[in-house]
Amino acid sequence: MTAMRLQTTIAAVLLATSFLAFAYKTETLQELLARAASAKLDDQPALYVEVAERQLKSADDLYTASKVDDARAALRDVVTYSETAHDSAIRSGKKLKNTEIALRKMAAKLRDIKRSLNFDDQGPVQAAADRLENFRTDLLSHMFGKGR
Amino acid sequence: MRSTLGTLVGFILALSLLPTASAQRRPDPLNPNEQDQLRDAAQDPAERLKLYILFARTRLTALEQMRADPKTTDRAQQTRDRLQDFLDVYDELNDNIDTFVGRKADLRKPLKSVIEADTEFQAKLRALKSSSDSSKDQAKYDFLLSNVLDTVDGSVQDHRQLLNEQEEAFKHKKK
Numbered sequence: 001m002t003a004m005r006l007q008t009t010i011a012a013v014l015l016a017t018s019f020l021a022f023a024y025k026t027e028t029l030q031e032l033l034a035r036a037a038s039a040k041l042d043d044q045p046a047l048y049v050e051v052a053e054r055q056l057k058s059a060d061d062l063y064t065a066s067k068v069d070d071a072r073a074a075l076r077d078v079v080t081y082s083e084t085a086h087d088s089a090i091r092s093g094k095k096l097k098n099t100e101i102a103l104r105k106m107a108a109k110l111r112d113i114k115r116s117l118n119f120d121d122q123g124p125v126q127a128a129a130d131r132l133e134n135f136r137t138d139l140l141s142h143m144f145g146k147g148r
Numbered sequence: 149m150r151s152t153l154g155t156l157v158g159f160i161l162a163l164s165l166l167p168t169a170s171a172q173r174r175p176d177p178l179n180p181n182e183q184d185q186l187r188d189a190a191q192d193p194a195e196r197l198k199l200y201i202l203f204a205r206t207r208l209t210a211l212e213q214m215r216a217d218p219k220t221t222d223r224a225q226q227t228r229d230r231l232q233d234f235l236d237v238y239d240e241l242n243d244n245i246d247t248f249v250g251r252k253a254d255l256r257k258p259l260k261s262v263i264e265a266d267t268e269f270q271a272k273l274r275a276l277k278s279s280s281d282s283s284k285d286q287a288k289y290d291f292l293l294s295n296v297l298d299t300v301d302g303s304v305q306d307h308r309q310l311l312n313e314q315e316e317a318f319k320h321k322k323k
Contacts, residue, residue, distance in 0.1 A: 101295075108239035111176060115183050116190070133174050144291070 029054060041088060045095040048085035049102040052078050056106055060113055063121070072124055079131045082106065086135040090142050100139040107132040177236035178203065193248040197258040200241035201265045207234035208272050215279075224281065224288035231289055235296050238269075242303055249310065254318060259311040266304040273297050 027035070029051065036047035055077040062071035082103055089099040110129035114122045178186070182203055189195035211230040214220050241262070248255055277293060279286075 101299075104235075105239055105243065108236060109243045111236075112240050112243055115176075115178075115187065130174065 036084075041092040042094045044088035045085045045092065045099045048081045048088060049099060052081040052085060052106060053102070055081065056109055060109070063113060063117060068121055075124055075128050078106065078110075079128050082132050082135055086139060089139060096139050096143050100136050100143070103132045103136045103139070107136070177233050177240075193244075193253045193255055194258045196244060197241065197248075197255075197262060200237065200244060201261060204234055204237045204241060204269065205265065207237055208269060211276075212272070215276075224285035227276075227281075228289035228292055231292050231296055234269075235292070235299065238296075238299065238303070242306075245307070245310070254314070256311065256314050256318065259307055259314065263304060263307050263311065266300060266307060269300050270297070270304065273300060 032047065032051055032054070036044055036051060039047055055074045059071045059074035059078060062068075062074055085099050086103070089096050107129045110125055110132065114125040114129065117125065176183070182199070185199055186196060189199055207230060211227065211234065214226050214230060215223060220226060245255065245259075245262070273293065273296060277297065
């Protein structure tokens with residue numbers, strides 16, 4: 001009887017976990033943003049990095065689909081939410097390294113996207129990559145007292 | 149008069165900011181010739197990843213040559229710069245793998261080359277880690293070197309896992 005109850009509990013926990021995992025996967029950008037805004041300061045850097053990463057993926061897809069104006073809007077989001085992640089990491093003093101690594105990888109992705117574009121469209125992407133690099137440098141400065 | 153003076157002050161201020169703004173811009177880690185090669189291989193995962201391996205290897209070779217050259221000045225700073233070059237290219241290699249995975253490309257063959265290269269990069273980076281630079285010099289690039297090693301160590305696990313997943317997936321596709 002006890003074993004059966006245990007099995008039922010485990011099954012319920014597994015079901016709840018997979019439901020939560022599914023819910024997070026299908027979470028819209030607005031839902032993710034709302035969750036980030038109401039999250040504890042320590043959890044905000046990772047959540048805002050996720051927002052920025054999603055918008056980076058959107059920007060890439062939009063550039064591929066030649067929707068340049070929409071892509072630029074997504075690009076602005078990448079910078080905005082990267083900055084928010086950077087700010088919350090500094091304020092909380094947590095996840096500095098993870099945030100720095102995520103920004104580094106996004107900057108690499110931006111450089112790769114830039115090279116696939118016409119010369120006229122490259123400027124905003126390069127500018128976004130530069131902004132992310134500046135946030136990175138600033139995070140490194142906070143990690144070590146001064147930039148290394 | 150006041151507005152002319154204000155414009156002049158504004159102009160001087162803007163001029164003084166120009167070097168700062170340009171100094172913050174990082175050069176592209178790939179040269180134009182490398183960028184052209186990548187553009188030509190945009191639709192070919194195997195060729196594109198092969199090029200990234202080659203470019204990453206070139207960065208580490210340049211680092212070794214610089215360090216072996218007795219005429220090198222400011223070895224620590226140059227070591228740091230070249231490590232950053234390698235990391236930028238290696239990040240792009242990983243980013244491209246992710247992109248091709250998203251497109252459901254068959255990466256089994258190129259991944260084997262990537263894993264071989266990972267092992268080679270790990271060995272070279274560990275050799276650098278145990279180099280005999282003075283502690284003051286090492287401090288200039290030690291954090292970055294640890295970062296690069298962490299990245300390559302983490303990536304080699306990811307690449308192996310991805311290769312296993314792809315082998316399993318394509319085995320089932322054949323049937």
